[in-house]
Amino acid sequence: xxxxxxxxxxxxxxxxxxxxxxxxxxxxxxxxxxxxxxxxxxxxxxxxxxxxxxxxxxxxxxxxxxxxxxxxxxxxxxxxxxxxxxxxxxxxxxxxxxxxxxxxxxxxxxxxxxxxxxxxxxxxxxxxxxxxxxxxxxxxxxxxxxxxxxxxxxxxxxxxxxxxxxxxxxxxxxxxxxxxxxxxxxxxxxxxxxxxxxxxxxxxxxxxxxxxxxxxxxxxxxxxxxxxxxxxxxxxxxxxxxxxxxxxxxxxxxxxxxxxxxxxxxxxxxxxxxxxxxxxxxxxxxxxxxxxxxxxxxxxxxxxxxxxxxxxxxxxxxxxxxxxxxxxxxx
Amino acid sequence: xxxxxxxxxxxxxxxxxxxxxxxxxxxxxxxxxxxxxxxxxxxxxxxxxxxxxxxxxxxxxxxxxxxxxxxxxxxxxxxxxxxxxxxxxxxxxxxxxxxxxxxxxxxxxxxxxxxxxxxxxxxxxxxxxxxxxxxxxxxxxxxxxxxxxxxxxxxxxxxxxxxxxxxxxxxxxxxxxxxxxxxxxxxxxxxxxxxxxxxxxxxxxxxxxxxxxxxxxxxxxxxxxxxxxxxxxxxxxxxxxxxxxxxxxxxxxxxxxxxxxxxxxxxxxxxxxxxxxxxxxxxxxxxxxxxxxxxxxxxxxxxxxxxxxxxxxxxxxxxxxxxxxxxxxxxxxxxxxxxxxxxxxxxxxxxxxxxxxxxxxxxxxxxxxxxxxxxxxxxxxxxxxxxxxxxxxxxxxxxxxxxxxxxxxxxxxxxxxxxxxxxxxxxxxxxxxxxxxxxxxxxxxxxxxxxxxxxxxxxxxxxxxxxxxxxxxxxxxxxxxxxxxxxxxxxxxxxxxxxxxxxxxxxxxxxxxxxxxxxxxxxxxxxxxxxxxxxxxxxxxxxxxxxxxxxxxxxxxxxxxxxxxxxxxxxxxxxxxxxxxxxxxxxxxxxxxxxxxxxxxxxxxxxxxxxxxxxxxxxxxxxxxxxxxxxxxxxxxxxxxxxxxxxxxxxx
Numbered sequence: 001x002x003x004x005x006x007x008x009x010x011x012x013x014x015x016x017x018x019x020x021x022x023x024x025x026x027x028x029x030x031x032x033x034x035x036x037x038x039x040x041x042x043x044x045x046x047x048x049x050x051x052x053x054x055x056x057x058x059x060x061x062x063x064x065x066x067x068x069x070x071x072x073x074x075x076x077x078x079x080x081x082x083x084x085x086x087x088x089x090x091x092x093x094x095x096x097x098x099x100x101x102x103x104x105x106x107x108x109x110x111x112x113x114x115x116x117x118x119x120x121x122x123x124x125x126x127x128x129x130x131x132x133x134x135x136x137x138x139x140x141x142x143x144x145x146x147x148x149x150x151x152x153x154x155x156x157x158x159x160x161x162x163x164x165x166x167x168x169x170x171x172x173x174x175x176x177x178x179x180x181x182x183x184x185x186x187x188x189x190x191x192x193x194x195x196x197x198x199x200x201x202x203x204x205x206x207x208x209x210x211x212x213x214x215x216x217x218x219x220x221x222x223x224x225x226x227x228x229x230x231x232x233x234x235x236x237x238x239x240x241x242x243x244x245x246x247x248x249x250x251x252x253x254x255x256x257x258x259x260x261x262x263x264x265x266x267x268x269x270x271x272x273x274x275x276x277x278x279x280x281x282x283x284x285x286x287x288x289x290x291x292x293x294x295x296x297x298x299x300x301x302x303x304x305x306x307x308x309x310x311x312x313x314x315x316x317x318x319x320x321x322x323x324x325x326x327x328x329x330x331x
Numbered sequence: 332x333x334x335x336x337x338x339x340x341x342x343x344x345x346x347x348x349x350x351x352x353x354x355x356x357x358x359x360x361x362x363x364x365x366x367x368x369x370x371x372x373x374x375x376x377x378x379x380x381x382x383x384x385x386x387x388x389x390x391x392x393x394x395x396x397x398x399x400x401x402x403x404x405x406x407x408x409x410x411x412x413x414x415x416x417x418x419x420x421x422x423x424x425x426x427x428x429x430x431x432x433x434x435x436x437x438x439x440x441x442x443x444x445x446x447x448x449x450x451x452x453x454x455x456x457x458x459x460x461x462x463x464x465x466x467x468x469x470x471x472x473x474x475x476x477x478x479x480x481x482x483x484x485x486x487x488x489x490x491x492x493x494x495x496x497x498x499x500x501x502x503x504x505x506x507x508x509x510x511x512x513x514x515x516x517x518x519x520x521x522x523x524x525x526x527x528x529x530x531x532x533x534x535x536x537x538x539x540x541x542x543x544x545x546x547x548x549x550x551x552x553x554x555x556x557x558x559x560x561x562x563x564x565x566x567x568x569x570x571x572x573x574x575x576x577x578x579x580x581x582x583x584x585x586x587x588x589x590x591x592x593x594x595x596x597x598x599x600x601x602x603x604x605x606x607x608x609x610x611x612x613x614x615x616x617x618x619x620x621x622x623x624x625x626x627x628x629x630x631x632x633x634x635x636x637x638x639x640x641x642x643x644x645x646x647x648x649x650x651x652x653x654x655x656x657x658x659x660x661x662x663x664x665x666x667x668x669x670x671x672x673x674x675x676x677x678x679x680x681x682x683x684x685x686x687x688x689x690x691x692x693x694x695x696x697x698x699x700x701x702x703x704x705x706x707x708x709x710x711x712x713x714x715x716x717x718x719x720x721x722x723x724x725x726x727x728x729x730x731x732x733x734x735x736x737x738x739x740x741x742x743x744x745x746x747x748x749x750x751x752x753x754x755x756x757x758x759x760x761x762x763x764x765x766x767x768x769x770x771x772x773x774x775x776x777x778x779x780x781x782x783x784x785x786x787x788x789x790x791x792x793x794x795x796x797x798x799x800x801x802x803x804x805x806x807x808x809x810x811x812x813x814x815x816x817x818x819x820x821x822x823x824x825x826x827x828x829x830x831x832x833x834x835x836x837x838x839x840x841x842x843x844x845x846x847x848x849x850x851x852x853x854x855x856x857x858x859x860x861x862x863x864x865x866x867x868x869x870x871x872x873x874x875x876x877x878x879x880x881x882x883x884x885x886x887x888x889x890x891x892x893x894x895x896x897x898x899x900x901x902x903x904x905x906x907x908x909x910x911x912x913x914x915x916x917x918x919x920x921x922x923x924x925x926x927x928x929x930x931x932x933x934x935x936x937x938x939x940x941x942x943x944x945x946x947x948x949x950x951x952x953x954x955x956x957x958x959x960x961x962x963x964x965x966x967x968x969x970x971x972x973x974x975x976x977x978x979x980x981x982x983x
């Protein structure tokens with residue numbers, strides 16, 4: 001009776017059934033959105049949306065945003081949250097700028113990225129090892145970093161670079177190759193690295209397992225505290241790189257450079273399909289979410305929708321994304 | 332005791348859950364002023380019966396009469412209004428409220444008026460009266476948190492009395508009490524009895540039957556076995572009534588040779604949970620761990636795994652099989668550590684600058700003439716670094732340093748140095764570098780060197796502590812280490828502890844041994860695919876494909892995935908915690924065969940089970956736990972259901 005083996009069921013799926021709506025559904029929506037805006041442009045409601053200059057600019061924006069969204073995704077994957085990204089960006093960019101002024105380009109950039117890395121490490125240490133709630137840790141860090149950045153600059157803007165430094169910075173930040181912004185290549189390179197990290201390394205697997213079920217991961221021999229620490233560290237590094245790219249685009253910064261940027265990054269992450277439960281989502285979703293949010297906001301601006309109305313749209317979008325993902329969960 | 336009025340009568344109560352016939356026409360009755368003991372093995376149906384009485388479940392058929400009137404109890408509230416109170420094993424009190432407030436929680440008397448203010452004076456007064464009635468001395472204004480477990484139980488009883496309760500159900504009230512406290516409880520129970528309250532008493536301590544009970548009813552497998560006057564029955568008779576579950580299930584057991592000791596547990600203690608656990612597990616052996624639910628079996632398994640902290644005792648794994656090499660072949664110097672080292676060395680560059688470019692003396696504050704190396708204050712300059720006055724400009728020195736560091740790392744990679752001591756070195760260098768960086772930052776923006784000194788001495792202190800720890804301390808027993816030594820646990824609650832529900836079958840299968848997938852620095856997914864496909868066939872896991880999320884699989888198939896996970900790990904000491912709970916017969920047999928196959932291949936297997944037939948059918952040796960202690964170690968040939976139950980339920 002007991003030993004009867006039924007052959008495992010392996011239904012052959014058609015393309016429609018195979019298509020991963022969770023992962024790539026937003027990509028379809030994104031393409032539809034672009035088409036809608038293009039139609040609106042043809043009808044004359046939107047100016048200059050599908051147009052080389054605008055697309056280049058938006059791709060540049062998106063590639064800058066992608067770094068912190070990717071960092072946020074890593075943190076969300078281990079069911080954490082990083083609220084300190086924006087103010088850490090302010091801090092690291094002012095340290096970077098001051099460092100460039102005082103010690104030269106290379107040292108300054110390393111100082112800024114190092115600063116962000118160290119704060120990412122502190123976040124990670126407090127969450128992963130001391131085991132404090134991520135929300136509390138990163139909220140405190142938000143205030144700490146924002147405070148230090150403002151005290152450090154005294155509210156002034158740092159922009160007194162030499163013309164040589166400015167040239168180098170803007171070469172990195174603003175060069176286009178046939179209308180494709182150079183930063184996009186950096187972002188793609190970074191995307192590939194993070195993609196390999198999450199999908200093809202032990203650490204990446206450990207991140208997904210820790211986020212999906214921490215207790216099970218622990219009982220599988222994964223040091224979950226360490227995994228969390230590394231995720232916050234990656235988020236810090238991402239912030240450091242972003243602050244460099246921001247500085248490269250516009251060689252001036254102040255203590256409010258990254259003000260409230262964490263909300264943009266959270267929005268893009270969640271819209272992309274990375275959930276707050278952890279273990280679901282990833283870098284691909286981060287990239288799609290970033291593109292979607294950037295072009296949506298840009299399209300709305302060109303459509304003449306005001307700042308505050310745009311915020312309403314983002315809010316509605318977030319709730320829709322969360323409702324869809326929780327409905328999927330309940331099935 | 333004179334014949335008294337019948338309080339409760341339950342007739343032909345029948346209840347089924349999907350897949351289980353929990354109660355089969357059970358009769359039960361309770362008289363006024365009586366303590367009626369309800370006995371049965373795990374899963375005999377005691378709690379189902381109580382929940383039906385309390386209104387939490389509904390019987391499929393049967394009749395309940397309370398005070399000789401047929402009654403329907405649709406929900407818990409009605410049950411309470413009818414005078415039925417249940418005191419569960421885990422107490423339901425609000426720890427920060429006072430005793431009086433807890434007693435009246437949810438039904439506080441109100442003062443007349445529109446505001447419905449609570450009459451706290453009355454609450455306190457009546458609580459005192461109830462405490463007097465129970466004859467216990469508890470300050471009704473003290474917060475419940477400050478009371479002992481026994482006193483908290485009294486508060487629960489007092490709470491039941493406020494309801495004007497006629498039927499009091501006590502679910503294992505003595506399980507967490509000491510001898511003296513039990514006496515106190517029994518005194519209170521006797522007083523309630525004098526007041527005419529009928530008490531249904533569930534217990535796993537058989538000796539209490541004669542001490543407190545008037546009558547006793549035994550359930551077995553949802554069946555009603557009979558009710559007897561306590562004075563008329565012997566304990567042994569009760570035990571024979573409780574056991575005797577049919578043994579018609581087939582178990583694929585065959586005798587095997589046993590090898591060396593695989594797992595040695597000595598004096599494992601966790602206060603309040605289990606105490607002084609000693610046992611050996613041999614290669615090729617299947618050991619059954621039996622006992623009642625709540626005896627501490629799962630907790631012992633988790634402690635052996637290193638998942639929970641313990642207060643004392645040792646777990647030793649000899650790891651002496653042919654798999655040894657494979658399991659211990661881990662890279663000593665992982666790539667990420669190498670990268671960390673590179674970064675650390677780049678940060679440490681200012682240190683070299685200090686050495687090569689000069690140092691100034693903070694005591695004379697003379698910046699212009701750095702003293703020669705090895706001059707007077709060499710300790711300060713060399714060991715502590717001293718404050719900087721110059722750091723290099725431009726990228727070249729950093730690149731050179733990074734290159735040097737990279738060469739060093741590659742060298743280390745090939746040499747495979749010992750991990751722990753290398754950690755020490757990395758610690759040293761990284762803290763040193765951090766200190767120097769902090770100095771750079773602080774001396775740039777302030778004239779205050781306090782922070783540098785704190786960083787420096789903090790770093791030194793930390794390194795000393797790490798050093799002492801390595802020298803004196805044994806490595807902490809964690810799941811990571813246990814797994815590395817070849818231990819695997821199939822947890823009782825596989826949904827939340829064994830598997831990650833939102834991830835795929837393949838992900839879960841390889842989760843315990845990700846390093847086995849590494850090929851040229853990255854995970855080779857074809858190894859994973861082959862292994863999982865092979866084991867889906869071998870273990871007959873029913874799943875559409877290996878990318879299916881675990882949550883879409885049935886319980887039995889999930890269990891097989893957990894098993895596959897440890898097969899992938901090549902674990903050679905396995906603890907199965909309730910491996911067949913809630914899975915169907917076919918999967919059950921599959922799990923048993925796999926367990927046997929593992930033992931045949933030389934693994935040591937420990938199986939925790941609440942089902943006596945499974946324990947008797949699969950084990951070579953049976954350990955029995957009772958209230959956190961190992962009470963018996965029985966050979967397969969000498970084990971009987973009665974014997975095991977006697978060890979599990981009575982003190983010897």
